[in-house]
Amino acid sequence: MLKVRSPNDVIGGLFLIAVAILALWLCASLRQGTTLEMGPGYVPRLLCAVQLVFGAIMLVQGVTTEGPPLERWVPRPILFVLASVTFFAATLEPLGLPVAVAGVVLISAAANRDTKPLQVAGMAAILAVFSVGVFVKGLGLAMPVWPSFWSL
Amino acid sequence: MDSMANLLHGLGIAVQPGNLFYCFVGALVGTLIGVLPGIGPVATVAMLLPATFYLPPTSALIMLAGIYYGAQYGGSTTAILVNLPGENSSVVTCLDGYQMARQGRAGPALAVAALGSVFAGIVATFFIALFAPPLAEVALAFGPADYFSLMVLGLVAAIVLAQGSLVKALAMIILGLLLSSVGTDVESGARRMTFGIVDLADGINFVPLAMGLFAIAEIITNLEKPEQRVTISGRIENLWPTLDDFRRAWPAVLRGTGIGLFLGLLPGGGAMLSSFVAYSAEKRISKEPHRFGRGAVEGVAAPESANNAGAQTSFIPLLTLGIPANAVIALMAGAMMIHGIQPGPQVMTKNPDLFWGVIASMLVGNIMLVVINLPLIRVWVALLKIPYHLFYPAIIVFCCIGVYTLNNSNFDVMLLVLFGFMGYLFMKWGFEPAPLLLSFVLGPLMEENLRRAMQLSGGSASTFVTSPISAVLLAAALGLLILIMLPSFQKTRETAFVEDR
Numbered sequence: 001m002l003k004v005r006s007p008n009d010v011i012g013g014l015f016l017i018a019v020a021i022l023a024l025w026l027c028a029s030l031r032q033g034t035t036l037e038m039g040p041g042y043v044p045r046l047l048c049a050v051q052l053v054f055g056a057i058m059l060v061q062g063v064t065t066e067g068p069p070l071e072r073w074v075p076r077p078i079l080f081v082l083a084s085v086t087f088f089a090a091t092l093e094p095l096g097l098p099v100a101v102a103g104v105v106l107i108s109a110a111a112n113r114d115t116k117p118l119q120v121a122g123m124a125a126i127l128a129v130f131s132v133g134v135f136v137k138g139l140g141l142a143m144p145v146w147p148s149f150w151s152l
Numbered sequence: 153m154d155s156m157a158n159l160l161h162g163l164g165i166a167v168q169p170g171n172l173f174y175c176f177v178g179a180l181v182g183t184l185i186g187v188l189p190g191i192g193p194v195a196t197v198a199m200l201l202p203a204t205f206y207l208p209p210t211s212a213l214i215m216l217a218g219i220y221y222g223a224q225y226g227g228s229t230t231a232i233l234v235n236l237p238g239e240n241s242s243v244v245t246c247l248d249g250y251q252m253a254r255q256g257r258a259g260p261a262l263a264v265a266a267l268g269s270v271f272a273g274i275v276a277t278f279f280i281a282l283f284a285p286p287l288a289e290v291a292l293a294f295g296p297a298d299y300f301s302l303m304v305l306g307l308v309a310a311i312v313l314a315q316g317s318l319v320k321a322l323a324m325i326i327l328g329l330l331l332s333s334v335g336t337d338v339e340s341g342a343r344r345m346t347f348g349i350v351d352l353a354d355g356i357n358f359v360p361l362a363m364g365l366f367a368i369a370e371i372i373t374n375l376e377k378p379e380q381r382v383t384i385s386g387r388i389e390n391l392w393p394t395l396d397d398f399r400r401a402w403p404a405v406l407r408g409t410g411i412g413l414f415l416g417l418l419p420g421g422g423a424m425l426s427s428f429v430a431y432s433a434e435k436r437i438s439k440e441p442h443r444f445g446r447g448a449v450e451g452v453a454a455p456e457s458a459n460n461a462g463a464q465t466s467f468i469p470l471l472t473l474g475i476p477a478n479a480v481i482a483l484m485a486g487a488m489m490i491h492g493i494q495p496g497p498q499v500m501t502k503n504p505d506l507f508w509g510v511i512a513s514m515l516v517g518n519i520m521l522v523v524i525n526l527p528l529i530r531v532w533v534a535l536l537k538i539p540y541h542l543f544y545p546a547i548i549v550f551c552c553i554g555v556y557t558l559n560n561s562n563f564d565v566m567l568l569v570l571f572g573f574m575g576y577l578f579m580k581w582g583f584e585p586a587p588l589l590l591s592f593v594l595g596p597l598m599e600e601n602l603r604r605a606m607q608l609s610g611g612s613a614s615t616f617v618t619s620p621i622s623a624v625l626l627a628a629a630l631g632l633l634i635l636i637m638l639p640s641f642q643k644t645r646e647t648a649f650v651e652d653r
Contacts, residue, residue, distance in 0.1 A: 009317075012581045016323050023330055026345040036611030040337035040344055043599045047330045054323040061319065071580045077375035078576060081368065081548065082569050088552040089565035097553075104552060105545040111375050114541045123542065127549050139206060141557045 006067025013058030020051040080111035095147045097136060098128040159281045162508025166516050171211050175513045178215035179520045182222020186229070187532045189236045190374045190540045191547060193223040195367035197483045199547065201359050201490070202554035209491035210506045214513040216487055220480050221273060221463045221514065224423055225521045228265040228456050229532055232258060236380065241423035241459040244431040248444060248451030255447050260393035264401050264449055265456040266525050272409040272457035273518030276464035279413050280471075280511050284500070288472040291497035297605035297615045301625035303594050306475035308629040310420035311587050312636045321587050324578075328588035331356055332595025339603065351563035358486045360555045360564050361592060364571025365578070365585040366479070367551050371544050372576050379540050391526060393449070401453040404434055408454035412461025417468055422478040426462030427455035464514055470495050471507060474597070479586040482593045489593075 004010050023044060033039025061067075084107035092100040105124040109115045135141045165171060185196045197216050204212035227239030232249035245265065252261040294302065311321035334345045335355025346352035393401065411433060412426040434454040435444045444451050466477040467484075474496030476482035485495045493503055500507045525532070555564045578585050591598075609615035617623045 008581050012320060012323075012583060015577070015581070016327070019327065019330070023345060026347070030342055030344060031340070034611060035606050035613065038603045038606065040340045040342035043602065044330065044333045044344060047326055047333065051323065051326045051330065054319055054326060057319050058323070068582075073580065074376040077372045078573070081372050081375070082573060084545075084548055085368065085552055085565060085569045085572065088549075088556070089562040089569075092556060092565075093562065100552075101549050104549050108545045108548050109541070111372075112379070112541045114379060114539065119542065123545055127546055131549065131553060135553055135557070139203075141553075142560055143553070143557065 002063045004062060006062045006065055007070045008062075008067055009058045009065070010062030011070070013055045013062060016051050016055035016058065020048040020055060023051075024048045077111040081108055084108035084111075093144060093148065096144045097132055098145065099147070101128045101131045155281045155285060158285075158504070158508050159278075159512055161504075162281075162510075162512030163515065165210065165505050165509035166214065166513035170208075171214050171509065171513060172516065174207065174211040174215040175218050175517050176520055178218020179222040179517050179524055181215075182219040182224075183226035183229075183521065183524055183532065184535065185219070186223035186226020186238045186242075187535055188226075188538070188543070189230055189238050189380070190370075190544070192239055192366075192370070193220050194479045194483065195363070195370055195547070196223075197480055198359065198362040198367055199550050199554055201362070201483060201487055202558050204487055205490060205558075209488065209493055209503075210509045212487055212491065213484060213506065213510045214517075216484055217467065217510055217514065218517045220423075220484075221460055221517065222521055222524075224456070224460045224463050225266060225269055225525050226532070227459075228269070228452075229262060229525065229529065230536060232261045232265065232452070233533060234536060239423070239459075241427045241463070242455075243424075244427050244455045245452055247431070248446070248448045251445065251447035252449065252452065257447065259391040260397055260449070261452050262529060263391045263393050263526060264397060264453050266522050268401065268405040268408065268453045268457035269460040270518045270522045271405055272412060272461040273464060273521075274515060275409050276413060276416070276461040277511060277514045277518070279461075279465060280468055280514075281508075284468050284472050284507075284511070287468065288497040288500045291473050294497075294621060295605070295619060296601040296608065297619045298621040298625065300598060300601040300605055301616060301622040301629070302473060303475065303598050303601070305625045305629040305632075306419045306469065306473070306477075307587070307591055307594065308632050309418060310477065310590055312420060312632050316582060316584050318633075318636055320583050324583055324585070324587040325591040328591030329595045329598065331361070331588070332592045333599065338596075338600070349563070351561060356592075357555075357558060357564050357567065358490075358592065359558055360567040361571050362479075362483055362486070362589055363551050363555060364568045364573075365575035365589065367547060368568060368572030369575025369579055369585070371547060372572065373579050374540060374544070391529075397449045401449050404450035404453040405457045407434065407437075408457035409461045411454075412458035412463075413465050415458070416462030416465030416477070419469060419475060419477045422466040422481070423459040423463040426458040430454040430458030460518075467510070471499055471510075472497055474499075476590050476593055479589050482586075482589045485593050494597075 027041045027044045030041030031039030032041045084104045087103045087107055088100045091103055102124040105127055109120040132145055136143055136145055185191050197219055223239050224241055227242035228245050230236050230238030231242040231245040232253050235246050235250035237243040237246055249261045307325050336343055336353050408430040411430045415426040415429060416422055431454055434450050435441050466481055469475045469477050470481050470485055476485045488495050552565055555568050558564055575585055605615055616626060
């Protein structure tokens with residue numbers, strides 16, 4: 001029975017193999033071509049093949065060499081940081097920049113336990129005003145300021 | 153034309169009011185993020201990339217370059233005063249710098265670091281002006297096969313000097329190349345690996361990739377650890393080093409500068425490696441090695457000069473060969489490409505104003521940095537007290553706005569989420585994201601040159617070994633790979649980073 005000695009290598013190897021297989025599947029319809037006249041599929045397939053080899057090497061390493069145990073994930077920052085960016089993408093166009101920015105601050109601040117509610121509110125307000133002032137008014141970037149239903 | 157005349161011409165460009173202003177902004181921002189632990193130059197440059205679209209390319213690069221070497225100045229302040237490296241390249245400065253601060257000599261330590269840095273910065277600028285043009289001329293003679301092999305060598309060399317597992321680094325290179333092949337194939341017009349998503353037709357955008365892997369992933373991992381309390385050691389009363397300090401420091405500055413100049417040139421080198429090597433070299437040749445770690449002024453002077461020299465000379469491979477040496481430089485390459493300038497030997501002839509303007513701006517920037525750092529040191533100390541939880545939401549906001557405004561695309565913002573998570577996984581699994589970024593930048597060029605070389609040779613891969621330049625470059629790459637697999641070399645490679653920590 002194979003024993004996992006270096007879990008980081010095993011999981012990394014599996015990741016590489018999975019990505020390579022996904023890419024190969026996505027490239028399935030692309031023309032391969034010849035070495036003289038390489039088609040669009042030639043180089044990606046070549047890369048996938050090499051990546052499969054590296055993935056396999058890492059799997060072997062994972063069962064033959066000792067490595068550190070897997071690091072623990074801390075769900076709180078992952079969840080709130082990524083959620084805040086998602087919130088921005090979802091709300092900028094329908095609700096406008098100030099809402100999106102304030103939302104990012106409120107959500108991302110929840111990723112740690114140190115920030116006090118008053119500080120969060122202050123940061124949200126300051127950054128919302130700052131973003132509109134600098135990016136929209138100052139630099140003239142095309143971002144909606146007001147919610148889209150206001151203009152209806 | 154002679155280098156010095158060109159440098160003067162560049163100086164004329166660097167001191168134009170607009171460029172002077174952006175140089176100052178770069179130096180200021182660089183110092184700021186250097187001082188603040190938890191945000192590094194890679195994340196900052198990634199964050200500011202979108203802003204540079206609205207600038208002329210020369211101003212944009214002057215500013216971004218200022219951030220990189222400015223961060224080396226700021227990083228030492230934090231290292232000396234709070235024993236936290238503001239930047240990776242200041243890790244070794246903590247050892248003696250903080251001890252000096254505890255002995256009440258924070259002022260002299262800061263002054264030695266700044267003066268050593270400015271000296272190194274000025275020497276490095278002249279070094280670039282002298283050696284970049286001949287290098288670029290050599291590269292101009294390269295054919296497609298040679299250029300392909302050069303990029304292979306650049307990527308291999310970059311990982312030899314990096315930390316961590318070789319297989320993982322090589323895998324990251326392949327993954328970066330694979331990601332760079334997403335989108336429309338230039339030659340056939342076929343869409344590759346786009347999942348049928350229209351937003352991916354132009355390929356994966358460089359900015360969300362870099363920001364996600366570095367800025368967002370970094371924020372998440374920083375938040376996992378309890379926030380470090382900042383305690384500032386010692387008051388800064390007198391900035392001036394004693395005569396004895398000067399006597400001890402200047403040879404160390406010279407050696408550190410020399411080491412930095414050369415290590416910066418190497419792919420994978422740059423500021424961090426230079427500072428580590430300079431510190432251990434200084435300790436090894438010292439007649440009183442026992443003083444190191446107890447507040448030896450040489451232990452501050454050497455690495456601080458080295459990291460600044462290394463930060464600057466790492467621009468040489470980019471400006472002359474089109475090979476980014478490390479992640480920050482890869483971002484600069486991205487910035488150049490966004491402005492329609494292909495990094496490589498032709499930059500010097502096609503965009504001489506940019507080439508010489510950026511180089512000369514380093515002269516201006518270094519002098520500005522001394523002024524920004526030394527007299528204003530108390531301002532930076534005050535900034536150090538800002539806790540991380542009060543500024544990371546702002547970083548996220550600026551990342552979101554920056555990514556969105558690139559193409560006014562929500563899709564790019566969602567890519568930021570994806571790559572942020574991927575970057576986090578990489579950190580957990582012990583993958584270095586830097587090689588991925590380097591190969592992502594080089595990917596399209598490598599494929600193009602590979603295809604062209606194969607067409608020219610009639611489809612025979614032997615062209616890579618029959619062309620003498622290409623053969624030498626590939627042999628060097630292979631040699632490096634073999635070298636790195638030798639057990640004895642692996643040991644030195646590990647100790648180069650671990651020693652003295």
